[in-house]
Amino acid sequence: MTTGWSLFVIFLVVLNIGGCAWLLWWTSKRRGDEARNAETTGHVWDGDLTEYNKPLPRWWIILFWLTIAYSVAYLAWYPGMGNFAGTSGWTSAKEHDADKAEADARLAEAFGRFDGMAIDEIAGHPEAVAFGARLFQNYCAQCHGSDARGARGFPNLTDGDWLWGDSPDQILTTILAGRQAAMPPLAAAIGGDIGVTEVTAYVQSLSGIKADPALAAAGQARYAGVCAACHGPEGKGNPILGAPNLTDDTWLYGSDFNSIAEGIRNGRNGMMPAHEPIIGETRSRLVGAYVWSISHGSNEAATEAP
Template sequence: MTTGWSLFVIFLVALNIAGCAWLLWWTSKRRGDEARNNAETTGHVWDGDLTEYNKPLPRWWIILFWLTIVFSIGYLAWYPGMGNFAGTSGWTSAKEHDADKSEADARLADAFGRFDAMPIDDIARHDDALAFGARLFQNHCAQCHGSDARGAKGFPNLTDGDWLWGGSPDQILASIVQGRQAAMPPLAAAIGGDVGVTEVATYVQSLAGIKADPALAEAGKAKFAGVCAACHGVDGKGNAILGAPNLTDDTWLYGGDFATISEGIRNGRNGMMPAHGPIIGDTRSRLVGAYVWSISHRDADEPPDAP
């Protein structure tokens, strides 16, 4: 706050306190028999003899108001409230926040500390750790992957065995801590425009075992080998290092219909998972990773619990 604004705030506070004090003095100066005998009226009369008077406030009420003013002056001297004046106590909301955060961090460290640096597949053997991980997942991951972790269009299903970046404990942890950036560039111009997109999309469907036009698929095969194989491999089985998906199974992140595949080839895709290491720290990332690893290693017919 600039000096000018600080002085303006101090002036307003002082003016309000002085105004309240003057108002109390003015309303309490007429007392005793004279005040009672010569009290002013408001001019309101009911039923002929019921008159509304304008009398001073009761003394006990005025004393309470004076005590309030004294308290406000003491409060403003002790706590910051007068512009840039910091108060004699040295209290700040930032210090209060830091103290509360330190206390909360100490409690969390006591609860999570035993899992520090532990591999996530080992953490997954502890029921209490999985409970912690499930709640952290709901707070930080369910917005994209769903409360049941089955994902949605553009957001991977975490309960199956299909992984873009690898499903080992270390790979899952790396995805959580560091985040992932998956980018597929628009390829229409590189493979011959709309005709090339149609041919390659048909070939991709044939790789997944979807019935497709043999002639178009054969034409798309050469274009796929020249452009798409750099990421997805010549056999279309993908590359976990690049996050390039396996195109030969029936798992699709955006959809396996012809229109969706064509759209991805023509316009590209840009999927991003933010790094959660800076947000929740290493140990809590491990707890989330343990939960994700555990639900992906259940029986395929057993749905994960949504806490």
């Protein structure tokens, strides 16, 4: 807050407190004879019910003075007068940090026994899998779905198809460090729209989808010259690059002609953020254990966890 705004806030606070104090002082003066002979407001009901304009009861005034004294003490103890920090040194940031430290200590006590443990080993502990399931719902379900079955452009984590490999270390690396998958636009490299059509037909034929034989045959040569560098000469993919297997029935963006052609023509960019800075290593291991459990058959505890 700038000095000008600070002075403005202080002025408003002092003005309000001073105004309240003056009003109470002026009101408390109207006692004695004036209280006994108080003027009326001119309002009379039922012929004999008259409304008087009398001073406030003394106990009310005392309570108001105590309220003003309390507000002055509060503003001296806590920050509330512009840039004045208060004599207590309290700040919302300090309170947040203290609460966070307390919560982190409780979490460390709960999760600490799983530090450094492999995720397939952690998956053998139902309590750990339950922890991981809750963390998954908080941090991963937005993309992969609450059932971890993914969506278009977001991998299904319950099957056996893995772009970057399904070993415990590979899954953990994916969660900790994130992944950046990029397929460049290839229309110009494979011969324009005709090349895109032919390569699309060939890619469909690799996975057993019915395609025009002549187009697929023409697309095979174009595929071998450009696409095989990442997906392999047989189209089985490369986990090191995150290049998908084109010979199975699992498709991240769809297996219809238009979806495949769109990917070849315009490229694809998939990014999973690194979660170690977000939830830390141990909690990342717990999430990995949950994912491991639902994708490798040991999902009894995982099913009950949410």
